[in-house]
Amino acid sequence: MRISELSARSGVSVATIKYYLRERVLPEGERVSPTQATYGEAHVRRLGVIRALVDAGVGIAGVRNVVAVLENPPESPYALLGEASAAVNPPEADDDLDLGPALALLDRLGGDTDDCYPGQLAALARALAALDRAGFAVPAPVLASYVEHLRAIAQAELDATPTESAEAAVRYVVLGTVLVEPVILALRRIAEQIAASRRFGRD
Secondary structure (H helix, E strand, C coil): CCHHHHHHHHCCCHHHHHHHHHCCCCCCCEEEECCEEECCHHHHHHHHHHHHHHHCCCCHHHHHHHHHHHHCCCCCHHHHHHHHHHHHCCCCCCCCCCCHHHHHHHHHCCCCHHHCCCCHHHHHHHHHHHHHHCCCCCCHHHHHHHHHHHHHHHHHHHHHCCCCCHHHHHHHHHHHHHCHHHHHHHHHHHHHHHHHHHHHCCC
16 A cells, blocks of 8 residues: 555554654555555554554654564563563663562562563652652552452453564553553542442432
8 A cells, every 4th residue: 555545544644654654663665666665554553553652642762662672572471571561661760769668569469579670660669659758658458459459460461462473462562551551540540439439428
């Protein structure tokens, strides 16, 4: 298909497609003349991933990170999942970060530092430090519930991860991170409202 057809199929403007081509997050089409190229279904799928990331607030640098994993996926499924997740949420350097509280939660999840991809433990430590600065403590029973249910969610998501190709797995992990986390947050808030209405009534 020509670039105009690719635009119609994907819902992405020709100008934006050309921008993605210049930024090398969308692969070049097959040249049929010095000024024209044809594109295939892989380009439609890639544009779908790019637009989902951009619509979710991921910048072009983050998109480039995801594309790098798509084009050069590691052989290890563990590394593939870790790199796909890190591509969307790059680790931040912080030498003064206290990892103690995060390590304690990691132990409750049944893991150790070797299980965590670089940056994941630090992200948890930063979130816990923010709670501490605000003087807010998650009650122990609530924290225990988080650990129990998030372990179950993680296992369910892992069981559902596609295995037919690295691209399918990366797409699932990346879009599952960017697009599903807001769904989880919204469901949590709705569940709290339902629980509150049952406990206290609506009036």
